[in-house]
Amino acid sequence: MSSDTPATGRLLIFTAPSGAGKTTIVHHLLDRFPQLAFSVSATTRPPRPGEVNGEDYYFLSQQEFDQAIANDHFAEWEEVYPGRRYGTLKSEIERLWQLDKIIIFDIEVKGATNLKKAFPENSLAVFVQPPSPDILFERLRKRATEDKESLRVRIARAALELTYAESFDHIMVNDDLETTLQDAEEIVAGILDNE
């Protein structure tokens, strides 16, 4: 999938298998840096308790998602888990660049690769690596957001996703959280210095 959205701003992409810590890192950076804004993705998965439409995701029906694909509204999209599609809307990228924001993304590895291809000069992609696969699975279990089947599917996909690490600009091993958050802040500071 590619995008015909003219590249006028910057993209900071955090990618990793589910449970590695992207959301934790991205939320921390959004609290610290007002220059950043979160790319709200569209998804066909149902909201988790506490998730807000338009803030965490744009929650779409399968039909609405099909329509957005047919209308070429996505910069990228993937069926991340069976029947669960996720995608970045071109309108979201344009909206945030119009506000002069650096856009921060929390997306899986294939979508991250496609966004980098669509905006090669403007993207920085960081792969968040867990200290080990076992620790990743433990974090996912402890987060307790998934039922047994969803957990099984996420763990199965994670093994494949871990092999993508080398394709990105930075690999960040998320062992001690404080250290990880500091490293992430330094990456953003580096981007801001180059503005």
Ligand code: ADP
């Ligand atoms: P992702 O967005 O990649 O799926 P999350 O940010 O939701 O991952 O993190 C998964 C779980 O692991 C969450 O419960 C989070 O609080 C926890 N977590 C994140 N980073 C660490 C860390 N360095 N050490 C221990 N637990 C962590």
Ligand code: 5GP
């Ligand atoms: P979750 O259901 O845990 O919110 O997300 C599942 C996976 O889908 C995560 O790895 C998340 O980063 C990824 N994801 C979220 N939004 C998008 C998107 O717009 N495009 C793609 N390709 N993946 C996404």
